[in-house]
Amino acid sequence: MTAAEVVARDAETRRGTEQRGRGRPPRRGVLRLVPLGPAVLLLGVFLAGPILWAFYGSLTNAALTGVAAKDPQWVGLENYTELLSDPDFLQSLWLTVIFVLVSAVLGQNLLGLAIALLMTKASKAVSAVVGVCVVAAWVLPEIVAGFVAYAFFNRDGTLNQLTALFGIDGTDWLFTVPMLAVILANIWRGTAFSMMVYQAALNDVPEEITEAAMIDGAGGSKRLWYITLPMIRHSIATNLMLITLQTLSVFTLIYVMTAGGPAGASTTLPLMAYEEAFRYSDVGYGTAIAVVMLLIGAVFSIIYIRALRERKG
């Protein structure tokens, strides 16, 4: 989904709410549901189906090889109780939360907003150049972005060559600070999305309101806090939700850069699920991790939707 679509959808939702608010009585009837049919069918087959199947799989000891591959047994919640007592899982959960909060909620979101705000003030040429630079990382396929980031942070990579120019001995970034490296890489890759969402949202802020606030004597920071941010709050919530869910499921970028290492120091939940299912052939356990990720995503979504609703009221 592009940023423009997000904002368009956002605006549409608002319009829809307003119309309903005016109290037009909704028409009832089964016929009204017919156009929904294809969408519901697709969602059912490609979304609900796999989710239910994954949940079922997580309650078995299904495996890629060994006796359990031939004849998977129903094990109930055993995979989940095992997860809770697995120190690797708890570490992985913690790393995932850090990764999402620092690289998406703080990094991509704030940096994207800052760039979008600065671009409204910048000259056309500057904003075009900045825009291209930021969007370039977003345009790259994830695997290519992963290799670029690997080449940058590698012990013989670009970063260490740059620091060497200034006589500073670089460290092996992917080895000593793997989480920092993947977080920076994800911020680099994902900021463009937030920037585009906020650019589109800021264009929607009517100039007359900002001007009115200026006449009332509101300074730059006050205008931002009391006028701009409240006016784009729907875009903020939508953006936060999308980048959170996207970052939660980042796999390729981390796998290419560190493969979860060293010693599991950058193994977020998607990497752990992959490792358990495909390296140790324990598909049931891996699927249980995937279901937990689904739940985390749902919790984040509910928080954002709630936050949005309360502000409306």
Place this chain on the structure above:
Amino acid sequence: MLRDYRFKVSLMAVGVLALTGCSGGGGGGEGGTSQSSALRIVYQTTEANATMDEVMKKAKADFEAAHDGVTVNLESITGSDEDYATKLALSQRSPDTAPDVFYEDTFKIRSDVDAGYLLNLDQYLAGWDDWANFNEGAKEAGRADDGSIYAVPLGTDTRAIWYNKNVLQKAGVDVPWAPKDWNAILEAARAIKSSQPDVVPFNLYAGTGTGEGTVMQSFYQLLYGTGDTLYDDAEGKWVVGSQGFIDSLAFLQTLYQEELAVTPAEALDPNVWQMVFGQLFPEDKLGGTVEGSYSPSFWQEGGLVDWPEYGDVMGVAPFPTQNGQEPGAVSMSGGWTLAVGANTANPDLAFEFLTEVMNQENSLQYTVANSQIAVRTDVAKDPAYLDANPFVGDVSELVSVTNYRPATADYPQISTAVQEATEAVMMGKQTPAEAAAEFDAAVTDLVGAENTVQK
């Protein structure tokens, strides 16, 4: 109203799911017999070696010429051993996608037989004259717990010390070098370090980066030379609490603490072996390491690097036991096999294709190009095999002291636990005793206390 509406939608979704579920189940059964004259063959090709691909293409041409109306579809998967194993296992989960004949790592056979992926070959082998030409020891590689043979070996390998004569001579170590015990290795390594500070004296892999390489080319060489083992074959239980395990970790600790091996960061790079073969040895920057009998294949034409002088510069020595105790040397073996899918529509045809790939001519080509140790006696006698590289004789002798991995279904996870223990010690996070204790806890957790034995 809203709740009612949601209910209706979810009801529809459930209905749709039920419908697609039913039709999916109905469609699966057909299609099995329609392609009865086509065989699907899956095998691995790596960047460093494309011999399997050449052998398979030749076998396909010969087989199709001899059998009218039979099509052989070759599917080459390029990737690491682990990626290949995953992809193969995924395709085997459904009879519709399972291959008829495939390339299988010896250490996966037992767990894949348990999974029901492999066809029992006993009745087919009985009617195959060439089977008598296979080395008795090598035949065991394809035997599962029930006593039947499920796979036919293509070749095997052993592991030994590979050393650079130039580096050793500069350090005042006599060549040919044959260390009598672990201490002799450390002494030579320290001599190299003091005479040539920019050279890596003696490397042994450690950590999870190199995967099976860490255990096969490093840790098991040490462990099986202490008199202890990983698995008690007689009792069918995993060994915990052995002194040999701690001693082996301590040896690795010494190598990495005294900086006799590569740096921990380099050791954790999965591609460190390419550095060892491609740069360090050819540039006289490495004293020695433990590697497989297939090492020359990386230096021969078409390998990782072109290094025609390797025959003169490199030497090979058996890896010694801890204190030089009997049998004096130790080695580990693995190797690859061909197997037939349990659900193949054409078992007779599939086995016939397997024998085509395994004939003397093809076996010879595979064995020589991969620097494997021959498993067919008629290949072992062939001059082309004996002259393949200067080290064939040395590494073949190690078959008498070699060990095999306990390749049960639990093995991959236990192997990872071993790799993690070596990693913790290499990085100085744990002492050998602490890492060994954590390994014991991990094994007990994986297989249950009733399947472990205290040594």
